[in-house]
Structures are given as structure tokens and as C-alpha cells.
Amino acid sequence: MYRITKNLSFCYGHRLMNHPGKCRHLHGHSARVEITLESEQLNEQGMVCDFADIKQFAGQWINETLDHNMLLHKNDPVLPLLQEAGERLMVVDEHPTAEFLAKLIYNYVSKGGFPVTKVSVWETDSSSASYSPA
Numbered sequence: 001m002y003r004i005t006k007n008l009s010f011c012y013g014h015r016l017m018n019h020p021g022k023c024r025h026l027h028g029h030s031a032r033v034e035i036t037l038e039s040e041q042l043n044e045q046g047m048v049c050d051f052a053d054i055k056q057f058a059g060q061w062i063n064e065t066l067d068h069n070m071l072l073h074k075n076d077p078v079l080p081l082l083q084e085a086g087e088r089l090m091v092v093d094e095h096p097t098a099e100f101l102a103k104l105i106y107n108y109v110s111k112g113g114f115p116v117t118k119v120s121v122w123e124t125d126s127s128s129a130s131y132s133p134a
């Protein structure tokens, strides 16, 4: 089995409404995403997939959708205030954790036809969450 990983990065804000500690406050991360693809065979270029193609497909979407966006749960009481102020927001049905982001990015890359097996989101240098299908 061949396995490749492409790292991308983006910045975002969020908060975790039910968090008992500091993460219930609005804050931001400069996150790193690891996208892992696997294949039994290599293509005619000797690759699982060109790193540049993953960057083009996933990186563009991440930049347009997540980068410098504020991710908030649909029930977050701060939403009306930020909406009224014209802030850029992404309202989500689930708590905007690293786990949520890993699955969101996995699903996008998978639907794009890439043989993705795992996506990890590093929120900080020491904390990451991964999603891979069962």
C-alpha cells in the first residue's frame, strides 16, 4: 500500500459553547491539516496523486470556506450580534471542534474522488483530531 500526506494550513476562529474551560470564549487557531491518501497502485506518473492536485482541490476550498472564518454552533447566542456587525461567519449544526473539521474536510476530499483515508486537524502544536471512516 502506498500512502501520501499533504499538509495545508488555515486560520479560523471559534468557540466551544459547552466547554467548561477557556475554550468557551471566542478564540482563534492557526491550524494545520494533514490529508492522507492511499492506493495499492501508482498512476502513470508513479504517484498516488500529485501533491499539487490535493493542494489545488482542498486548499482552494479551505481558503474559500474556512480560512479567516468564524465557526459557530447554530445555537450560539453570540450569532445575532456578529451577524448584525457584518462579520464573516460559518454557522454549523455541530460543535466546531477539531473533530468536526477533520470530518468536514475528509468528506469534501472524498467526494472529490481522491482516495483519502484520513484527515487530521492540528489546532495547536500539541493537539490534533483525526477522522477516518470506520
Ligand SMILES: Nc1nc2c(c(=O)[nH]1)N=C([C@H](O)[C@H](O)COP(=O)(O)OP(=O)(O)OP(=O)(O)O)CN2
Pocket (backbone or CB within 6 Å): 016, 023, 096, 097, 098, 099, 123, 124, 126, 127, 129
Ligand atoms: N477533543 C477536543 N478537545 C478540545 C478541542 C477540540 O477541538 N477537540 N478544542 C479545544 C480548544 O478549542 C483549543 O483547541 C484548546 O486546545 P488545547 O490543546 O487545550 O490548547 P492549549 O494551547 O491550552 O494546549 P496546551 O498544550 O495545554 O498548552 C479544547 N479541547
Ligand SMILES: [Zn+2]
Pocket (backbone or CB within 6 Å): 014, 023, 027, 028, 029, 123
Ligand atoms: Zn479552539
